Amino acid sequence: MSELKKLAAFACGEAYIRNGQKIGVGSGSTVKYFVEFLKERYQSGKLKDIVCIPTSFMTRKWLLDANLPVSTLEQHYQLDIDVDGADEVDAKLNLIKGGGGCLTQEKIVQSCAKKFIVIADDKKKSKQLGENYKNIPIEVVPAAYVPVKKWIEELLGLFFAW
Numbered sequence: 001m002s003e004l005k006k007l008a009a010f011a012c013g014e015a016y017i018r019n020g021q022k023i024g025v026g027s028g029s030t031v032k033y034f035v036e037f038l039k040e041r042y043q044s045g046k047l048k049d050i051v052c053i054p055t056s057f058m059t060r061k062w063l064l065d066a067n068l069p070v071s072t073l074e075q076h077y078q079l080d081i082d083v084d085g086a087d088e089v090d091a092k093l094n095l096i097k098g099g100g101g102c103l104t105q106e107k108i109v110q111s112c113a114k115k116f117i118v119i120a121d122d123k124k125k126s127k128q129l130g131e132n133y134k135n136i137p138i139e140v141v142p143a144a145y146v147p148v149k150k151w152i153e154e155l156l157g158l159f160f161a162w
């Protein structure tokens with residue numbers, strides 16, 4: 001499984017990453033391999049003048065540990081590309097995302113990018129969303145969690161496990 005994620009992440013890097021890009025870097029175990037790709041190319045000098053904007057605390061740490069140039073949307077809010085993973089992908093390329101808990105920051109970074117690329121290996125594919133990944137991640141500002149919970153229960157007839 002990790003081998004598939006690595007292959008997909010490196011193929012994505014080869015196809016879409018170029019010198020001089022400002023790159024949004026998503027979250028999750030697949031993206032960790034994408035960070036590996038960036039590290040390899042950057043250290044070897046094949047990839048130059050990039051700036052990486054992470055979508056989570058963990059990704060920021062991976063980028064810093066890899067000695068890649070890390071920045072924020074305060075410095076760079078116009079990105080060339082954003083690369084992220086997904087929890088499930090249907091035939092029309094609709095996605096479930098955010099299972100790792102980074103949903104909001106991922107969306108903010110993605111909204112600043114000209115191009116959005118999702119890396120997903122074969123295991124993430126389904127005919128209809130929900131076939132494989134049974135949860136829909138949501139992220140709510142703390143002050144709103146009770147009303148949001150009520151609305152979801154009342155409007156959608158769904159119930160929370162907590």
Ligand SMILES: O=C[C@H](O)[C@H](O)[C@H](O)COP(=O)(O)O
Nearest residue numbers: 028029030085098100101102
């Ligand atoms: O919040 C997490 C992100 O949306 C991830 O991209 C998603 O959960 C996929 O993660 P993984 O690559 O670990 O399967």
